[in-house]
Amino acid sequence: MHTAADNIPPQTEGEHNDFIHFADCETVEEAHQLFLLAKDRLKDISQWHVFSGPHSAKFAITDTKGAEIYKMAQKGDLFSIDLPLPTPGSLAGDGKEWVRIEAMEEIIDAHAESEYLTMTIRPVANPRHPDKATAHFFSHASTNTFIVERYLNHVSAAVYGRNEMPNNSGTGLYDTVRNTIVALGARNGLSGPQWQPLVKGLLNR
Numbered sequence: 001m002h003t004a005a006d007n008i009p010p011q012t013e014g015e016h017n018d019f020i021h022f023a024d025c026e027t028v029e030e031a032h033q034l035f036l037l038a039k040d041r042l043k044d045i046s047q048w049h050v051f052s053g054p055h056s057a058k059f060a061i062t063d064t065k066g067a068e069i070y071k072m073a074q075k076g077d078l079f080s081i082d083l084p085l086p087t088p089g090s091l092a093g094d095g096k097e098w099v100r101i102e103a104m105e106e107i108i109d110a111h112a113e114s115e116y117l118t119m120t121i122r123p124v125a126n127p128r129h130p131d132k133a134t135a136h137f138f139s140h141a142s143t144n145t146f147i148v149e150r151y152l153n154h155v156s157a158a159v160y161g162r163n164e165m166p167n168n169s170g171t172g173l174y175d176t177v178r179n180t181i182v183a184l185g186a187r188n189g190l191s192g193p194q195w196q197p198l199v200k201g202l203l204n205r
Contacts, residue, residue, distance in 0.1 A: 051201030
């Protein structure tokens with residue numbers, strides 16, 4: 001039987017991080033309604049900073065040329081991440097990190113034991129300079145998989161980072177140094193202040 005966890009890419013190199021938050025409900029119906037709310041929040045990427053709180057990065061879905069648009073996330077969408085100060089921005093990303101949603105799977109069934117939404121993102125080049133290097137402090141091999149899941153009357157939200165390695169291939173000197181410093185900080189726990197509030201915020205009632 002296929003499960004949400006099957007959509008997490010295998011860990012083969014670099015580091016990994018897991019962030020998860022749980023909510024227990026009185027009934028399966030209540031859990032289903034919370035799951036639907038959390039699922040829509042996960043798709044509403046432009047509002048992630050609201051769910052995460054005042055110290056969050058800013059997220060924005062863009063069109064293929066990098067212009068911000070407002071829509072619910074779909075497979076193939078690009079979005080930018082504007083890290084909070086004092087983190088320096090990358091030159092390749094015009095001050096931002098860039099990722100693409102490479103996979104999404106949504107199973108909704110209020111009468112089943114479980115239902116879930118999974119979304120996997122991967123660092124990519126800045127769409128304004130598509131011929132340039134990956135515009136993110138992590139390499140193109142790295143992924144984050146976001147999962148909102150209901151099992152019976154329990155709901156969870158999680159982020160699974162896999163194959164996290166600094167992006168220092170094909171980048172200029174500034175970005176190589178910057179990406180290495182930021183990536184090492186994220187691998188050593190500094191990504192927690194971003195993802196832990198998000199997964200908690202997705203389940204706020």
